[in-house]
Amino acid sequence: MDRLNHTAPTASVLPVEPAVAATRFAELAVELHDSGGVEETVEAVVEFALQALDCSYAGIALAVRGRRFEVPAVTDPVVAAIYESQVAGGKGPLVECMAGHVTVRVRDTAVEERWPEWAERVLGLGVRSVLDVPLTTAAGALGVLGLYSTEVDAFGADDEAIAHILARHASIAVATARHEASMAAAVDARKLVGQAMGILMERFDVDGDRAFAILKRYSQDTNTKLRDVAQQLIETRQLPR
Incomplete structure (x- = not known):
């Protein structure tokens, strides 16, 4: 060798x-x-x-x-x-x-x-x-x-x-x-998070900062990627349990 x-x-x-x-x-x-x-x-x-x-x-x-x-x-x-x-x-x-x-x-x-x-x-x-x-x-x-x-x-x-x-x-x-x-995935993730934030803002009458904080908290509590939390919310209209 x-x-x-x-x-x-x-x-x-x-x-x-x-x-x-x-x-x-x-x-x-x-x-x-x-x-x-x-x-x-x-x-x-x-x-x-x-x-x-x-x-x-x-x-x-x-x-x-x-x-x-x-x-x-x-x-x-x-x-x-x-x-x-x-x-x-x-x-x-x-x-x-x-x-x-x-x-x-x-x-x-x-x-x-x-x-x-x-x-x-x-x-x-x-x-x-x-x-x-x-x-x-x-x-x-x-x-x-x-x-x-x-x-x-x-x-x-x-x-x-x-x-x-x-x-x-x-x-x-x-x-x-x-x-x-990686750039394409980041853009896709931002779009999903933005859509999920919109759902939370409309449903709970909160501003953008509060909607993002909710997504982030669920991401941390469930040990789930922020993108996946957003995806689930968009598809099911429900946050992870």
Whole structure:
């Protein structure tokens, strides 16, 4: 197993056909820009990975709250099984990559000694080599791009260089998609709260401040998100018990 410094690749290590690589990345950039959300974004990335890199499978695991992962896109159930085994056990190259923000390469799972239980399980799935690349932005770690091959030592310097560029594209696209989704959810929540406040103001003849205070109190007393309290009030005309 190799731990590799997360340094940006230079043009000199790009594939032999740079024009083709440049065209593919340009097409990917457009596709990511047009993606409708996080799931569509990561699906585009993993599909591109299969085309541009010498790998049998690919997947993306994204970090969520509580030091957990979610797996929004994989090219095969094999990848989901590999991810799930690491998430459950808390050990493996995926965890190492995420925690240390470093690229992790496993040349051969048959002789991997760092995570013997994980290696045995992955070898049983027919995977012989792994390349995990961190997805990061200036704000911090987002997740991991995982590349898997049924061949021993399948990932060389060129593959790593392309993977880093792909990870950079993916990081920006995922961060943008998440931000847009968060903003959309915030706008939606404000609309719901506003509608719920209107109902309370009309029913109980209170002003806006008092109506918001009522919603907030019910949210705290029932340990329910303010948005959900508002949604329930709008749908049922009743506050949570």
